[in-house]
Amino acid sequence: MEDTARSAKNTMIADTMRATYAKRKGQTCRVFQCKIQDNKLTAAQREALKMIFVEGKWLYNAILNHSDIDGNSIDSYDTKKITVIHKDKDMNDVESEFRFLPQSIRQTIQAGMKSSVRSLAAKKKKGYKVGALKFISELNSVDYKQLGVTHKILGMNRIKLQGVKGMLKVNGMDQFYGDPDIEIANMKLLNKPDGYYINVTTWTDSDKIIRKRKNGKTVGVDFGIETSFTTSEGEKIRAAVQEPERLKRLQRKLQKQTKGSRRWWKTKNLIDIEYQKMTNRKNDLANKIVAGFTRNEMTVIQDEMLEHWHKGWFGKQVQHSVLGRVKSGLKDREDVAVLCRSLPTTKLCTVCGRLNDIPLDVRDYICRCGIKDDRDIHSAKTMVWLYKNNVGVGRTKMTRGEIRESIEKAVRKPANSMGRDR
Numbered sequence: 365m366e367d368t369a370r371s372a373k374n375t376m377i378a379d380t381m382r383a384t385y386a387k388r389k390g391q392t393c394r395v396f397q398c399k400i401q402d403n404k405l406t407a408a409q410r411e412a413l414k415m416i417f418v419e420g421k422w423l424y425n426a427i428l429n430h431s432d433i434d435g436n437s438i439d440s441y442d443t444k445k446i447t448v449i450h451k452d453k454d455m456n457d458v459e460s461e462f463r464f465l466p467q468s469i470r471q472t473i474q475a476g477m478k479s480s481v482r483s484l485a486a487k488k489k490k491g492y493k494v495g496a497l498k499f500i501s502e503l504n505s506v507d508y509k510q511l512g513v514t515h516k517i518l519g520m521n522r523i524k525l526q527g528v529k530g531m532l533k534v535n536g537m538d539q540f541y542g543d544p545d546i547e548i549a550n551m552k553l554l555n556k557p558d559g560y561y562i563n564v565t566t567w568t569d570s571d572k573i574i575r576k577r578k579n580g581k582t583v584g585v586d587f588g589i590e591t592s593f594t595t596s597e598g599e600k601i602r603a604a605v606q607e608p609e610r611l612k613r614l615q616r617k618l619q620k621q622t623k624g625s626r627r628w629w630k631t632k633n634l635i636d637i638e639y640q641k642m643t644n645r646k647n648d649l650a651n652k653i654v655a656g657f658t659r660n661e662m663t664v665i666q667d668e669m670l671e672h673w674h675k676g677w678f679g680k681q682v683q684h685s686v687l688g689r690v691k692s693g694l695k696d697r698e699d700v701a702v703l704c705r706s707l708p709t710t711k712l713c714t715v716c717g718r719l720n721d722i723p724l725d726v727r728d729y730i731c732r733c734g735i736k737d738d739r740d741i742h743s744a745k746t747m748v749w750l751y752k753n754n755v756g757v758g759r760t761k762m763t764r765g766e767i768r769e770s771i772e773k774a775v776r777k778p779a780n781s782m783g784r785d786r
């Protein structure tokens with residue numbers, strides 16, 4: 365290409381990217397998961413899907429190997445090269461040609477590694493202990509970034525991916541297909557124990573999404589262990605995914621088998637599939653709960669330290685629940701207010717301002733001023749009260765003095781109807 369032509373093309377790309385960036389700012393990104401119908405795959409497609417991940421793994425490790433030597437950058441690996449050096453089963457170096465992995469995907473693998481390195485560096489800067497990128501034994505996802513080039517939608521439940529001949533039949537496109545407000549963008553092909561999935565990234569103008577489903581209410585949500593979620597409206601949602609009996613049976617079976625034997629691997633594989641199914645169920649449940657809460661004009665939650673629960677005595681119960689998933693689905697949204705974790709939402713009586721200690725095993729909140737309520741509903745209502753009085757909204761750290769002062773001010777407010785009728 366001529367230099368002037370190239371620079372004209374680069375300017376054009378930069379302009380398009382700027383325009384896209386400006387447009388995306390007013391849009392909401394949603395990702396929908398579709399499953400590739402395994403029984404509809406042709407033998408050639410099955411081979412292609414398998415080999416995309418195999419060749420992807422070869423490339424990933426080759427790039428890593430290249431960047432380990434003499435401080436080469438990940439960037440300097442040439443993804444246009446049509447062969448790749450990898451290990452065979454005896455751990456000897458062999459060179460193979462890329463037969464399935466298109467160059468566009470090879471580029472996205474390289475770009476993905478670059479961004480992983482960047483985010484590791486950013487974490488390190490913040491003082492986290494981080495390792496470096498590691499060689500992988502399996503690649504789990506590849507990105508398709510240019511709609512119309514790397515991937516196409518051929519119709520309801522029909523997707524075309526570069527590198528796989530013919531069209532792929534999928535399930536789940538009814539979540540978004542045919543909605544004129546939903547713009548389809550990238551796709552991610554996932555390699556999971558129970559099959560192949562495609563995550564479809566979509567964009568919708570944010571005001572269109574909000575207009576569709578707001579109910580005008582402000583609702584507080586208390587995250588608990590036993591009932592999982594309690595709202596200020598008195599609704600209790602139990603949202604744990606139980607470990608299936610089959611999984612327990614398989615785990616017992618695995619223990620009796622010789623580690624590394626053919627039967628052991630077979631059982632291990634079945635266990636992986638069960639875990640995957642459980643993860644899917646948790647994700648579905650969490651998505652539904654988030655969708656339910658965000659129908660409210662405003663949802664108020666408190667920034668409790670969920671991560672600490674994993675280590676504490678709740679351990680297993682929390683692990684199998686969907687609390688963490690719902691929490692990450694709720695935060696960073698404009699229609700969700702997050703209150704400071706230091707606020708005494710369980711103890712505070714918003715009528716008289718007293719702080720009452722309620723032991724964990726006591727279900728009712730009782731205050732000397734005459735207030736009595738279910739302890740979790742009380743917490744959720746208190747969150748709404750704090751939000752409406754603008755106490756600790758969006759704050760991460762407040763001093764005791766600051767908390768006391770702002771609560772006292774809110775309780776003393778004349779005509780404080782929120783306090784009275786709670």
Ligand SMILES: [Zn+2]
Nearest residue numbers: 713716731733
């Ligand atoms: Zn009271």
